[in-house]
Amino acid sequence: MSKTGRASASPFALPTLLFAALAAATACVPKRDLPPDQIEKLGKLDHVMDVQATVADPQFSKIGKTSFTDEDWAAFTDMATRLKVTSRKTKEFSKGPEFDAFADRIGAKADALGTAASAKDAAAASASLSELKATCKACHSKFR
Numbered sequence: 001m002s003k004t005g006r007a008s009a010s011p012f013a014l015p016t017l018l019f020a021a022l023a024a025a026t027a028c029v030p031k032r033d034l035p036p037d038q039i040e041k042l043g044k045l046d047h048v049m050d051v052q053a054t055v056a057d058p059q060f061s062k063i064g065k066t067s068f069t070d071e072d073w074a075a076f077t078d079m080a081t082r083l084k085v086t087s088r089k090t091k092e093f094s095k096g097p098e099f100d101a102f103a104d105r106i107g108a109k110a111d112a113l114g115t116a117a118s119a120k121d122a123a124a125a126s127a128s129l130s131e132l133k134a135t136c137k138a139c140h141s142k143f144r
């Protein structure tokens with residue numbers, strides 16, 4: 001209980017508090033817009049998941065549409081490429097065979113989305129998006 005101990009701690013109190021407040025405020029908005037080579041380097045499952053949400057959520061809002069723009073097709077191709085990496089990466093944090101099967105399903109449906117985007121097949125793209133979203137939910141209800 002020395003006076004000096006208290007005095008030396010105080011300069012750090014405010015920055016620490018501000019940092020904690022900022023971290024709490026941004027925690028509910030996962031935004032991790034990473035290219036494939038940086039996804040490969042992630043060391044935590046929740047960071048891989050943040051990438052998936054950042055990449056996939058804006059595209060899931062297009063489920064059910066019957067036509068897409070060139071921008072949409074480009075976004076689907078990008079999503080397919082990156083989800084291939086996240087599906088592989090997810091298995092580095094395996095919780096068993098059933099978990100791995102869900103991760104593989106993301107990879108397979110990402111392939112289907114990529115194929116649909118190359119062919120500009122709107123029905124197939126919408127179906128792939130829908131199946132991807134269902135796979136996210138299925139794994140979450142079991143493992144999250």
Ligand code: HEC
Pocket residue numbers: 030045046047049050052053056057090099100102103106132133135136137139140143144
């Ligand atoms: C193989 C199973 C599995 C699949 C498939 C999966 N998730 Fe997850 N997800 C999890 C688990 C487990 C957690 C909890 C991770 C943790 O807190 O460490 C999680 C957490 C999350 C989170 C919260 C991350 C955070 O910062 O706390 C988001 C967002 C998310 N997932 C999005 C998605 C999206 C979008 C998809 C589909 C494209 C998806 N997930 C597919 C297993 C999965």
